[in-house]
Amino acid sequence: MSQVKGTCVKSVIEFGSKRGGGEKWKDILAELKPEAQSLFSRAILPGDWYALEAYHQLLVAMAKHLSGGDPKLGIEIGRKIMEDGLGGVYKVLLGTGLISPKLIMSNANLLWKRYFDKEILTIAEVDIRHVRIQVTAPINPPKVYCHALLGGILQSLEMVGAKNTVGQELNCRQTGSESCEFLVNWT
Numbered sequence: 001m002s003q004v005k006g007t008c009v010k011s012v013i014e015f016g017s018k019r020g021g022g023e024k025w026k027d028i029l030a031e032l033k034p035e036a037q038s039l040f041s042r043a044i045l046p047g048d049w050y051a052l053e054a055y056h057q058l059l060v061a062m063a064k065h066l067s068g069g070d071p072k073l074g075i076e077i078g079r080k081i082m083e084d085g086l087g088g089v090y091k092v093l094l095g096t097g098l099i100s101p102k103l104i105m106s107n108a109n110l111l112w113k114r115y116f117d118k119e120i121l122t123i124a125e126v127d128i129r130h131v132r133i134q135v136t137a138p139i140n141p142p143k144v145y146c147h148a149l150l151g152g153i154l155q156s157l158e159m160v161g162a163k164n165t166v167g168q169e170l171n172c173r174q175t176g177s178e179s180c181e182f183l184v185n186w187t
């Protein structure tokens with residue numbers, strides 16, 4: 001079973017409950033299957049692992065209730081995840097110029113492993129102005145999840161000084177590709 005780390009789930013729940021307020025958050029939880037519902041109704045422990053399938057359900061329900069079903073909400077969710085993640089671990093190094101956009105992208109799979117146990121992130125290409133990243137796993141994700149990945153990449157780059165970031169998902173597991181493939185350029 002593929003899993004996602006509690007730190008990530010915690011950021012997502014903070015985002016959703018803040019954006020939606022108490023009533024909408026209840027609607028979001030009510031949308032989930034019973035197992036996922038009870039999982040995310042309890043306190044989230046940052047060090048625990050949570051079922052990726054339940055996490056996918058949560059993201060889909062959030063898009064339904066917070067953005068009228070628009071999966072692009074994922075971009076904002078992914079940004080929040082990495083803002084919390086990098087802000088905690090690398091706070092002192094950010095903005096010092098010691099971590100360049102290329103360096104952080106070259107090490108993206110190390111960061112990735114802090115969040116996902118079975119999803120595999122591969123850096124297909126990276127240089128000082130662009131990165132191409134592939135993500136594969138046994139479970140096909142909903143589109144909002146793919147947008148969250150893209151949002152996380154954009155946020156990570158911007159936090160180490162990348163400007164004018166532009167990203168897109170070139171290929172997606174949802175439309176039959178073997179991996180979700182992202183291309184991001186910056187200046």
Ligand SMILES: [Zn+2]
Nearest residue numbers: 146172173180
């Ligand atoms: Zn995808």
